[in-house]
Amino acid sequence: MAHSILVFVEQREGKVKRASLEALSEASRLGEASAVLVGSGVGALAADAGRAGARKVYVVDEPRFKLYAPEGYARAILLALQKSGATNLFLAATAMGKDLAPTVAAMAGSAVATDCTGLASEGDRIVARRPVYAGKMYVRVGFRKAPAICTLRPNVFPLARDGNASPAVEELKLTLGEGDLRTLVKEVAPTSAGKVELTEASIVVTAGRGLGSPEAFKIRDELAAVLGAAVGASRAVVDNGWRPHSEQVGQTGKTVSPNLYIAIAVSGAIQHLAGMSSSKVIVAINKDPDAPIFKVANYGIVGDAFEVVPALTEEFRKVLHH
């Protein structure tokens, strides 16, 4: 029996989140995928969902959904679940996906597997593989109740683009009661406008306390700029007030799994590794040859960051820009 999977296609300000299309791509590999779009004036985004594999797209258009509205969005997803008859729901493990999934699960009486890095079809059910203990262990999770709800870690599942750009579209009418709009998002305040978001980036350049001062982060930022990378920091850096917490990578910061992670003057404490050890390729630059970061790094250079990093920036510039 084919699995029926509904995927929440996340958008903010009319732009679809790539991670939710990755989730949709994975769903169409596993079974029959449909999508639900929720927001205000979002119908045109159905084509994006189609290309990533949705056979059918449910659209819940509601003027009160200009900004994220947790309970209302959850109701909309629940409605699409009922209409589609899907027994599985996938969302991207983004800020919105992680916030929304438990609410839908509580409404439906089922469970969520958070931040899945693998999904497999076993007989008539889908089994999720996900990290626990900050990635020091993995568990395989089976669901005892439908709908099985999974949030999928960004940058893990390959994006499909060869689907049908004009899928079947069905508009759903949602009736909202008082209690369906309890949490009010008043505004979105940018904190790092124009920069590449850490959790979504395919390259991340992180620097640690070894840089010695906030000014020295210029060498990190220049390297990141050449690569179009997002920037990260260790907790020691954040605790010193050199960089904001939004840049922290690790157990009490963000979890990233880019294609390339460059760690500059980071020792590689277990809590830091927790946030980045599922990166595909790790490069470490550290003056101490015994630094633990070299144990997880694919490639390392032993040396002074102030000598190596500017040279690296220069070399990338030469190689990438001609």
Added chain:
Amino acid sequence: MILAVCLKRVPDTNARPTVGPDGKSINPQGIEFVINPYDEFAIEEALRIRDKAGSGEVVGVTVDPDGNESVLRKALAMGVDRGILVKGGSTFDGAVTAEILAGVLKPLGAGLILFGKQAVDSDSCQVPGMVAEHLKIPRATVVTKLEIQGDKVVCRRQIEGSEEIVEMAMPCVVAAQKGLNEPRYPSLKGIMAAKKKPVETKGAPVVEPRIEILKMEPPPPRPPGRIVGRGKDAVPELVRLLRDEAKVL
């Protein structure tokens, strides 16, 4: 006002867990257990709100399969007024924990229910949202700033590259992210006082499990890495490897 804080007992973040004999959980031997680090932000915030108001009661609630009250004692030492220990629940099945917690929290009548944003054992980020839905109250997760304005709570919550400003009527749920505050350490006086503070013990109702852990395993080992060289002379070779061998450029 009653302020509730929900606390989970988890392995210390320095722990290096191994798979236990059942193949589905970790070996608890040799592991030090602590309050979930994010829950300390929740405790601190509740204490500050109580102390600023000059009145109110902070109640710590933990659901623990072993009936272990150690995290409550630490919370009481930090300044929490009393504790509720529920023996039961499950490490990984957040839906079960949420249902048990909602049952305990409902009669408590707290104006504000504080959580950590994530338990660092199950890493499931789901109990706060589920509890709010069971209680039919608003909630904000991943919160870095909380302000009480009359009968409203205004929060800042972290999202990708920006923050959402969220407004909620009380009672409501708030799940704390790092940055909300700096948690205090228990004072010696606090530790002494904690011994006399009340902890009420309850049994958990029978709740239908929603998931099953089929298997636990360590992450796949990373392929052994190599030191490309020393100093800036190694840079061209590193870039060549990234381009031609790893193919990440």
